[in-house]
Amino acid sequence: MNKPLLRHIKKLLIQYRWKYITGAFFLLLTDIFQLISPRLIGWGVDYLNKGSLTFKSLLLVFSSLLLLAILTAIFRFFWRIQILATARKLEAQIREKYFTHLQTLSLNFFNYKKTGELMALATNDLGAVREMFAFGVVMLLDTIFLGTLSIFFLLSISPKLTLYIAIPLPLITLTIAFFGKITHKRFKLVQDSFAKLTDKAEETIAGIRVVKAYVQEEAELKKFIEKAQDLLSKNIHLVKAWGFMFPTIELLANLSILLVFLLGGLEVIKGNISLGDFIAFNSYLGLLIWPMNALGWVVNNFQRGRASLERINEVLDEIPDIKDSPKSIKKETLEGYITFKNVYFKYPSSPKWILEDISIEIKPGKFLGITGPVGSGKTSLVSLIPRLFNIQKGEIFIDNIPIKDLSLHYLRKNIGFVPQDSFLFSDTIANNIRFGKPDLSDDEIYKLIKIVALEEDLKEFPNGIHTIVGERGVTLSGGQKQRVAIARALAINPPVLIFDDALSAVDAKTERQILENLLEIRKNKSLIVIAQRLSVIQDADEIIVLKEGKIIERGDHNKLMRLGGFYAELFEQQKIESELERREDERIL
Numbered sequence: 001m002n003k004p005l006l007r008h009i010k011k012l013l014i015q016y017r018w019k020y021i022t023g024a025f026f027l028l029l030t031d032i033f034q035l036i037s038p039r040l041i042g043w044g045v046d047y048l049n050k051g052s053l054t055f056k057s058l059l060l061v062f063s064s065l066l067l068l069a070i071l072t073a074i075f076r077f078f079w080r081i082q083i084l085a086t087a088r089k090l091e092a093q094i095r096e097k098y099f100t101h102l103q104t105l106s107l108n109f110f111n112y113k114k115t116g117e118l119m120a121l122a123t124n125d126l127g128a129v130r131e132m133f134a135f136g137v138v139m140l141l142d143t144i145f146l147g148t149l150s151i152f153f154l155l156s157i158s159p160k161l162t163l164y165i166a167i168p169l170p171l172i173t174l175t176i177a178f179f180g181k182i183t184h185k186r187f188k189l190v191q192d193s194f195a196k197l198t199d200k201a202e203e204t205i206a207g208i209r210v211v212k213a214y215v216q217e218e219a220e221l222k223k224f225i226e227k228a229q230d231l232l233s234k235n236i237h238l239v240k241a242w243g244f245m246f247p248t249i250e251l252l253a254n255l256s257i258l259l260v261f262l263l264g265g266l267e268v269i270k271g272n273i274s275l276g277d278f279i280a281f282n283s284y285l286g287l288l289i290w291p292m293n294a295l296g297w298v299v300n301n302f303q304r305g306r307a308s309l310e311r312i313n314e315v316l317d318e319i320p321d322i323k324d325s326p327k328s329i330k331k332e333t334l335e336g337y338i339t340f341k342n343v344y345f346k347y348p349s350s351p352k353w354i355l356e357d358i359s360i361e362i363k364p365g366k367f368l369g370i371t372g373p374v375g376s377g378k379t380s381l382v383s384l385i386p387r388l389f390n391i392q393k394g395e396i397f398i399d400n401i402p403i404k405d406l407s408l409h410y411l412r413k414n415i416g417f418v419p420q421d422s423f424l425f426s427d428t429i430a431n432n433i434r435f436g437k438p439d440l441s442d443d444e445i446y447k448l449i450k451i452v453a454l455e456e457d458l459k460e461f462p463n464g465i466h467t468i469v470g471e472r473g474v475t476l477s478g479g480q481k482q483r484v485a486i487a488r489a490l491a492i493n494p495p496v497l498i499f500d501d502a503l504s505a506v507d508a509k510t511e512r513q514i515l516e517n518l519l520e521i522r523k524n525k526s527l528i529v530i531a532q533r534l535s536v537i538q539d540a541d542e543i544i545v546l547k548e549g550k551i552i553e554r555g556d557h558n559k560l561m562r563l564g565g566f567y568a569e570l571f572e573q574q575k576i577e578s579e580l581e582r583r584e585d586e587r588i589l
């Protein structure tokens with residue numbers, strides 16, 4: 001079933017209806033004044049022809065024409081402001097709506113939708129929609145006004161001649177209908193191809209370090225050129241359709257002029273119409289030809305706008321699969337008592353369970369460590385706590401309330417999450433830390449800097465905490481980024497702290513220091529830490545070992561060592577490795 005094209009912007013259009021109505025009114029006035037001029041010139045010519053034109057009447061025609069020209073300019077200014085400026089406002093509001101909607105969508109959506117494509121929608125496609133509501137609307141109204149008014153004037157001069165010019169009209173309508181369909185399809189393909197090209201550019205620039213490290217510049221360039229060529233060929237395909245449409249319409253319109261010249265000339269010779277009428281008729285015809293040609297442009301503009309709006313609608317149609325229930329509980333501060341009861345989870349694209357029958361309990365003030373082989377489901381498990389994904393079976397509770405019943409806003413506000421890739425914004429270190437708490441003072445930031453052991457590193461930075469970290473934090477080392485990300489989580493002082501391998505890039509000494517500092521401030525907090533390096537979670541109250549989505553071992557360090565399983569083996573192995581490293585360091589010193 002075809003959904004209405006304007007379904008997402010109907011309210012905005014209603015909001016701006018008066019702007020468009022007054023704009024249309026000024027446009028109509030402009031057109032009327034434009035149409036009076038040929039009539040005045042026609043009368044002047046007739047007086048001239050009869051030899052009865054006096055200086056006084058010439059001056060009258062001249063001053064009327066001057067007044068008309070001035071009024072036309074003034075009204076033109078008004079319709080431009082009313083319609084074109086409103087289209088800009090409409091564009092800004094659609095962009096805001098689009099971006100707001102994107103923020104509500106869950107991670108699953110971003111897993112399959114590409115960044116470049118989403119960016120192309122907010123720029124290129126939205127631009128096409130704006131043009132449709134700006135010049136598209138203007139041209140459409142102009143075509144209708146000028147077309148009907150010209151026909152009215154033409155009829156008033158000579159109904160017979162007007163009939164002649166109507167002969168090519170059905171052909172023009174057919175041409176427009178035929179090419180309109182073709183251009184719509186081709187526009188959609190062009191916009192799709194542009195989105196793919198934007199995506200490729202975005203990916204190559206974001207991954208430039210990997211591209212350079214693997215000397216893949218040429219290969220990447222080749223892939224980019226392929227996409228650029230695809231866009232070019234789709235554009236040429238489109239231009240070909242236009243190439244046929246515009247000249248065909250122009251030819252048919254010009255046929256009308258030729259017919260009038262021939263048949264109208266005969267009427268003048270026969271004395272059925274005056275020379276002045278013939279000239280005025282031709283001027284009106286000139287005015288009518290323009291809307292006929294403009295129709296092609298209008299169709300083109302609307303097809304492009306429609307194709308783009310349909311693409312934007314597809315995203316706006318997306319229903320967030322993770323959202324508040326109608327009766328969601330808005331609990332501002334949580335205690336942080338987390339329980340998993342027989343939880344099963346899989347991603348929409350995964351064929352099997354990623355997590356199976358997980359039951360855990362973390363009391364406020366307790367420390368849960370999670371370890372396990374790569375891909376065993378550790379990140380997936382902790383992502384379920386802030387409800388980044390929905391579970392399929394079982395239940396997760398915070399403070400004995402199922403998290404699906406809690407308001408997402410408050411649930412997430414109570415969790416300090418440090419993801420594996422410590423993403424930083426291209427802003428200062430201070431602003432990255434105060435991301436979740438914008439009013440954090442510099443003094444409080446220094447305290448956090450101390451806790452995450454970043455003090456010494458800070459001395460190296462040119463502007464201390466006010467140093468800009470470069471896009472995605474490129475100017476910081478992996479370990480420094482991780483520590484800024486931990487400070488960002490601590491800044492909101494949440495009852496639940498989750499670190500997903502967040503100390504993997506810091507050395508053993510700094511890791512110890514951070515863990516000791518954390519002991520102080522995490523007193524009543526629930527701390528969940530994923531680590532491959534077991535020294536990070538060795539002191540946890542409980543450690544769980546995940547393998548292929550199942551808990552295979554659980555208990556504190558001593559219990560797991562006694563068990564002699566995966567944990568004990570890994571611990572022994574890491575102990576030998578760190579001993580070897582220590583000896584190597586001593587040898588070098």
Ligand SMILES: Nc1ncnc2c1ncn2[C@@H]1O[C@H](COP(=O)(O)OP(=O)(O)OP(=O)(O)O)[C@@H](O)[C@H]1O
Nearest residue numbers: 111347349350354373374375376377378379380381
């Ligand atoms: N968004 C996703 N969509 C589909 N499958 C996913 C997604 N993210 C992870 N997986 C799959 O889920 C499984 C568990 O991944 P997860 O990242 O939770 O493991 P992990 O134990 O944290 O791994 P690592 O130690 O490498 O961080 C893997 O098989 C992975 O391929």
